[in-house]
Amino acid sequence: MKNPDQVVIVGGGTAGWMTASYLKAAFGDRLSVTLVESDKIGTIGVGEATFSDIRHFFEFLDLKEEDWMPACNATYKLAVRFEDWREPGHHFYHPFEQLSSVNGFPLTDWWLHSGPTERFDKDCYVMASLCDAGRSPRYLGGSLLEHDAVDSDDEPVGMTMSEYQGRTQFPYAYHFEAALLAKYLTGYSTDRGVRHVIDEVQDVLLDERGWIDHIVTKDHGEISGDLFIDCTGFRGLLLNKTLDVPFVSYQDTLPNDRAVALQVPLDMQQRGIRPCTTATAQDAGWIWTIPLFGRIGTGYVYAGDYCTADEAERRLREFVGPEAEDVEANHIRMRIGRSERSWKNNCVAVGLASGFVEPLESTGIFFIHHAVEQLVKYFPGGDWQPKLREGYNAAVANVMDGVREFLALHYRGAARNDTPYWKDAKTRPVPDALAERFERWQVQLPDSESVFPYYHGLPPFSYMCILLGTGGLRPSPSPALALTDDTAVRKEFAAIRDKARSLVDTLPSHYEYLAAMRT
Numbered sequence: 210m211k212n213p214d215q216v217v218i219v220g221g222g223t224a225g226w227m228t229a230s231y232l233k234a235a236f237g238d239r240l241s242v243t244l245v246e247s248d249k250i251g252t253i254g255v256g257e258a259t260f261s262d263i264r265h266f267f268e269f270l271d272l273k274e275e276d277w278m279p280a281c282n283a284t285y286k287l288a289v290r291f292e293d294w295r296e297p298g299h300h301f302y303h304p305f306e307q308l309s310s311v312n313g314f315p316l317t318d319w320w321l322h323s324g325p326t327e328r329f330d331k332d333c334y335v336m337a338s339l340c341d342a343g344r345s346p347r348y349l350g351g352s353l354l355e356h357d358a359v360d361s362d363d364e365p366v367g368m369t370m371s372e373y374q375g376r377t378q379f380p381y382a383y384h385f386e387a388a389l390l391a392k393y394l395t396g397y398s399t400d401r402g403v404r405h406v407i408d409e410v411q412d413v414l415l416d417e418r419g420w421i422d423h424i425v426t427k428d429h430g431e432i433s434g435d436l437f438i439d440c441t442g443f444r445g446l447l448l449n450k451t452l453d454v455p456f457v458s459y460q461d462t463l464p465n466d467r468a469v470a471l472q473v474p475l476d477m478q479q480r481g482i483r484p485c486t487t488a489t490a491q492d493a494g495w496i497w498t499i500p501l502f503g504r505i506g507t508g509y510v511y512a513g514d515y516c517t518a519d520e521a522e523r524r525l526r527e528f529v530g531p532e533a534e535d536v537e538a539n540h541i542r543m544r545i546g547r548s549e550r551s552w553k554n555n556c557v558a559v560g561l562a563s564g565f566v567e568p569l570e571s572t573g574i575f576f577i578h579h580a581v582e583q584l585v586k587y588f589p590g591g592d593w594q595p596k597l598r599e600g601y602n603a604a605v606a607n608v609m610d611g612v613r614e615f616l617a618l619h620y621r622g623a624a625r626n627d628t629p630y631w632k633d634a635k636t637r638p639v640p641d642a643l644a645e646r647f648e649r650w651q652v653q654l655p656d657s658e659s660v661f662p663y664y665h666g667l668p669p670f671s672y673m674c675i676l677l678g679t680g681g682l683r684p685s686p687s688p689a690l691a692l693t694d695d696t697a698v699r700k701e702f703a704a705i706r707d708k709a710r711s712l713v714d715t716l717p718s719h720y721e722y723l724a725a726m727r728t
């Protein structure tokens with residue numbers, strides 16, 4: 210049987226274009242790729258914050274920051290800043306920074322035992338101080354904030370994210386304009402031979418085995434292929450609607466099912482650019498603020514059971530202030546959960562068509578990146594070996610199920626308890642294994658033995674951060690620390706404080722660095 214070498218992608222949002230460009234970078238002219246997108250059905254229009262792992266995607270495409278960042282109004286993201294999840298006025302950071310260990314115990318455990326200040330994030334990580342001070346992670350000459358952070362010259366190349374996990378933690382991710390990235394990747398892909406068809410898919414035709422034979426477009430007739438990639442967003446036109454793959458909802462655990470978003474132009478030179486995403490808790494959800502070069506992207510993510518669309522929009526406008534007055538709001542309904550399997554027969558869904566777990570912690574683009582890496586790894590041969598599909602489906606399902614747990618911790622852990630939404634957050638159903646983990650984490654901080662046991666992008670130190678920052682579950686330190694010499698730990702806390710101070714004093718501001726990149 211012929212090896213599948215004709216790929217048809219339906220959908221031209223972030224998922225469609227990331228998939229097209231990655232497949233071209235991986236397989237070049239040995240694979241023919243056609244991407245069909247409608248100019249009548251819009252993209253979701255949000256999705257601007259990433260994981261640090263995204264740099265592997267750009268490296269794979271051989272793109273440098275100087276190439277793509279200015280074209281996408283991109284900025285750096287050193288952390289997520291959580292505001293008001295514990296109580297009004299409180300904030301903490303979830304940074305891209307490895308946590309150190311002293312005498313075999315993580316520094317956060319020592320912090321619980323005898324932290325020098327009230328701020329675990331500032332005591333244990335330098336990034337928290339850099340975020341508070343609005344610093345760039347690079348010096349004006351381009352060098353990275355610390356020499357021991359990853360230097361791309363020494364890095365192993367060609368590893369997938371799951372293979373890379375546990376190696377060096379890269380110190381930042383990016384924010385970018387989703388529409389501009391899709392445009393940039395359109396150029397990248399079409400330059401490398403991707404056929405771009407602007408048209409609407411009106412029908413999807415199956416053969417006698419129930420595999421997709423071809424799609425029918427309005428103006429370009431039939432388009433056939435070997436492998437079809439469903440990037441049609443929440444519609445799930447190929448996988449869910451045509452191939453009837455059921456959708457497994459996560460909404461019992463994660464009730465936020467709506468969002469209202471605004472794109473607000475601001476004078477960044479005057480205001481400065483925070484080097485982080487901000488997630489501010491609200492009465493029925495939370496508001497994201499994503500700083501880009503020239504505007505912010507902001508939106509209220511909420512549960513329709515607790516808040517109406519009008520209330521959410523009003524609250525968001527009040528939060529942003531007068532700059533948002535003339536800006537049109539984008540109301541979005543979200544499908545929370547995942548397809549039971551993302552690959553059936555000769556159809557693979559990537560992006561929102563595969564699954565989505567609300568934007569907290571910005572995992573949507575990470576899911577896409579992970580999916581395309583796995584697709585290359587499990588790419589089918591002429592015999593369409595079912596075990597390859599099964600391997601792919603398990604990897605994709607595990608990533609989403611794991612992230613579901615991580616997000617559930619934010620709500621269960623939040624000390625905030627002042628509205629019906631936040632009260633109910635403490636009693637929402639969670640998977641049994643997670644309920645046990647919540648209990649265990651209160652007496653022993655999360656480690657690789659006690660978090661979701663399959664790769665899902667989040668290391669145990671991310672869980673510790675959310676547990677300590679949200680403040681509701683009140684973990685206690687390991688009893689062994691009372692019997693352990695703490696000389697080295699006092700030195701470590703002092704070293705972090707000194708390093709943070711020196712970095713804040715010497716690094717340029719985030720705005721200054723990005724402005725220099727554009728000259």
Ligand SMILES: Cc1cc2nc3c(=O)[nH]c(=O)nc-3n(C[C@H](O)[C@H](O)[C@H](O)COP(=O)(O)OP(=O)(O)OC[C@H]3O[C@@H](n4cnc5c(N)ncnc54)[C@H](O)[C@@H]3O)c2cc1C
Pocket residue numbers: 219220221222223224225245246247248249250251252253254255256257258259387408409410411440441442443444446468508541543559560561562568571572573574575577
């Ligand atoms: C409120 C919200 C905030 C988010 N924030 C983040 C974030 O900060 N970070 C992050 O990583 N992710 C985020 N995400 C997720 C992120 O937006 C998505 O993962 C990403 O944009 C991928 O979307 P997509 O390409 O799958 O779908 P879409 O953008 O919806 O694109 C669907 C495409 O399919 C096409 N299409 C549909 N039907 C047809 C048809 N019949 N014929 C032809 N074409 C068709 C459309 O024209 C469009 O091109 C967020 C999502 C939401 C809902």
Ligand SMILES: N[C@@H](Cc1c[nH]c2cc(Cl)ccc12)C(=O)O
Pocket residue numbers: 259260261262263288289303304305306378379382570666667668671
């Ligand atoms: N693999 C992820 C893990 C990670 C580590 N720290 C953070 C912080 C945030 Cl805000 C998201 C994700 C992460 C990565 O490095 O991107």
